Each structure stands twice: as C-alpha cells, then as structure tokens.
C-alpha cells in the first residue's frame with residue numbers, strides 16, 4: 001500500500017504538488033490524470049524519491065520512504081517512462097537483466113527470468129532477446145521497458161505516460177496487454193496519463209489532478225456518473241459519457257447465459273464474453289443484428305445477447 005499524507009512539492013516559490021492525500025491499496029491500479037503541468041509526474045517521482053517531497057509524509061507498506069535506503073526503495077518499485085529509457089548499446093536481454101544483475105542473481109536464474117518476461121510480454125525470446133533497442137518497433141521497445149521494470153519482481157509499479165508516444169492501435173494493444181498482465185500479477189500500480197480513455201480503461205481508481213491538487217479520487221464508473229466538478233465533467237466529456245460507461249462493462253454482464261456451454265455451428269458469427277458493451281453495440285448496429293450468440297475464450301457458445309438489452313441497461 002502507498003499512502004501520501006498532506007504531501008507538497010515546491011520548486012522555488014512555485015507549488016507543483018499542493019498538500020495531496022492519496023491512498024493506493026495493494027494490488028490496485030491508481031491512474032493519475034489531468035492536464036499538462038498539474039503535478040502528475042512530480043507525484044509519481046516523489047513516491048520513489050527521485051524527487052524529495054517538501055512537506056508531508058509518504059508511506060510504503062506503513063514505512064516512511066525518507067527512512068528507507070533510496071536504492072532499496074527503488075529496487076522494490078519498477079519504473080516505466082515514455083520513450084523507455086533503454087540503454088541503446090545493450091541487447092534487450094541485458095536491458096531486462098539490469099536489476100537482477102545489480103542484485104547479483106545467479107546467471108541461470110537471470111536467463112530464465114528474461115525468457116519468462118519476454119514471453120509474458122508477448123515477445124518471442126528467440127527473435128528478440130539479442131536485438132538492440134533501435135531494432136525494435138516503438139511498441140516492442142515499450143514492452144521491453146515494462147519487462148525491465150518487472151524483472152526483479154517488485155511489489156510496486158510506477159508508470160509515467162508509458163504508452164504516450166505510440167500510435168493509437170499499438171497503444172490500445174499495450175493497454176489490453178497491461179490489463180491481462182495485471183490480472184495475473186496484481187502489482188500495486190501508479191500510472192500517469194493525460195488520456196482520460198486510457199485512465200478509464202486501466203484504473204481501479206482514478207485520481208483527477210488540477211493545479212497540484214487532487215480534485216476527485218474514485219472508480220471510473222463514479223467519475224463518469226458523478227463528476228465532482230465542472231472540470232472533471234469536461235475532462236470525461238459530456239457528450240459520450242453513455243458510451244464510455246458501456247466501455248467499462250463486458251458482454252458477460254448482460255448476456256443471457258445457457259445452462260451449459262454448446263458447440264457452435266461451424267462458421268457461426270457472434271461476440272466474445274470479454275468484448276465491451278460498446279464494441280458489442282457497435283458491431284450489432286453495423287451488422288444490423290438484434291441478437292447474437294456469445295462465445296467464451298475456448299470458442300464454446302455460452303449464451304446470447306440482445307441489442308435491446310444493451311441499449312436499455314448498458315450505461
């Protein structure tokens with residue numbers, strides 16, 4: 001658990017972070033969102049003490065970070081930044097192995113870990129381990145950045161606009177990848193972005209910041225349904241709030257499930273249980289379907305869903 005209590009950071013006379021209180025529970029993803037210069041990165045960098053705070057208290061699992069050895073503190077906190085920060089003259093494998101090597105893990109254990117992490121991040125070790133960062137695409141390099149941050153199995157992950165420089169499709173793929181990995185690893189994560197859709201997709205809870213203060217800290221659903229101020233309302237967008245709420249829920253929530261999964265007709269069209277209601281509605285409108293079969297990850301037909309129900313209950 002990470003706790004910030006009345007934390008302030010000044011640069012000269014300017015207050016970058018203004019007496020904020022924030023608790024990030026173990027295993028949750030807290031997304032800091034807000035416009036440029038509102039203090040998101042400063043907040044993140046105070047947690048791993050790359051920047052000392054001017055006032056207040058920062059506790060990690062109940063311990064004051066200022067009382068901890070900064071190297072030890074950072075070894076327990078993976079840190080991912082935009083543009084990856086990979087060493088250009090080191091191979092992918094060596095980049096990922098950096099922290100385990102500092103910790104003097106045995107060679108064999110390091111090799112195993114590099115292999116495991118590349119596989120987890122959907123990069124074939126045989127293809128990518130010996131490449132240099134400039135031989136990777138932006139998305140692949142960012143995956144390596146995440147693998148490196150996870151290498152020594154830290155409890156905490158700090159991510160500063162990690163997908164900010166990627167094109168929309170690669171960005172969405174990496175967000176989905178992150179959700180999958182997070183379901184497996186359940187790291188306590190603080191994630192900075194200025195993209196509200198990214199925040200809504202990834203967060204357990206979102207902290208909306210404005211001019212150094214946290215103005216709302218709540219679940220994506222509550223941020224959408226009950227924005228605390230006009231600033232938050234404008235940030236989430238008034239026009240497409242209904243569709244954004246539909247993005248938070250999956251077909252599984254509103255499908256009519258069969259008592260037993262069935263083998264589908266060969267070539268049958270339909271939706272997946274994990275598709276968001278927004279995607280489901282879009283496909284159904286496009287295909288002019290009123291109801292369709294739903295499939296699970298194994299390809300079995302597990303129920304049906306109707307367009308009517310999505311429209312009535314989706315948001």
Ligand SMILES: Nc1ncnc2c1ncn2[C@@H]1O[C@H](COP(=O)(O)OP(=O)(O)OP(=O)(O)O)[C@@H](O)[C@H]1O
Pocket residue numbers: 011015016034035036037038039040041042043194
């Ligand atoms: N090293 C520094 N020296 C002086 N001022 C700084 C320094 N770092 C940040 N600031 C100021 O602190 C404020 C908050 O900056 P911060 O980088 O935390 O914002 P941010 O929300 O992460 O913005 P962005 O999304 O643009 O990265 C800004 O006004 C910035 O100019």
